[in-house]
Amino acid sequence: MRLLLIRHGQTPANVRGELETARPGPPLTKLGEEQAAAIPTALAHETIDAIYVSPLSRTHLTAAPLARALNLEPMVIEGIEEIEAGELEGRADKEAVWAYLETVFGWLSGDLDRAMPGGPDGARFFERFDGALRSIAERHPEDATVAVVSHGGAIRVWTGARGKNLGEDFTSRTILDNTGVVVLIGSPDDGWIVETWGGEPVGGEALHDDRAKDPTGEQTR
Secondary structure, three states, X not given: OEEEEEEOOOOXXXXXXXXXXXXXXXXXOHHHHHHHHHHHHHOOOOOOOEEXXXXXXXXXXXXXXXXXXXOOOOEEOOOOOOOOOHXXXXXXXXXXXXXXXXXXXXXXXXXXXXXXXXXXXXXXXXXXHHHHHHHHHHOOOOOOEEEEEEOHHHHHHHHHXXXXXXXXXXXXXXXXXXXXXXXXXXXXXXXXXXXXXXOOOOOOHHHOOOOOOOOOOOOOO
């Protein structure tokens, strides 16, 4: 399967640098809407068979222009939503953001028992994200191309662990801006190879907001 993991468009929480993971979540900013509108043209070279979105509203809004262009109905699937912030929800202070990033990227070093304060541990996150992608793969032939609109932290952590051709710290030190696209090929049984990592907005530099604090899209420092 060819898997296109697309990060949702910009939200107000991304601009403010807040950890916003609860449902239904914030809408898109005006820039986020413009980012989403650029996706159909940017992915016009792909033959996309299906579109999946998380239960959070920002993925639905991001997928809408692509769905209209392809005359496809996005399907909601549990498991590809953002990594829950637990007790850190809604905070933007450096201590909270660092605690969140230190926890989720610690999972890439094998510390799967480490839990978010008041939230999930690494084993629980990978179980639900792996399960969602297995469910998607079982619905389509091996040569299908599927777009999955998900979230910055979730995409980076899952890809860092499951991309067989990436180093351990690649995703923690590589940005994934809003509407960045990661393309993988493979399957849940055979594993995944990262074909391309497009960390910038699909519409180019004009759709990048360098003023946004965006904790789940930036490099860790």
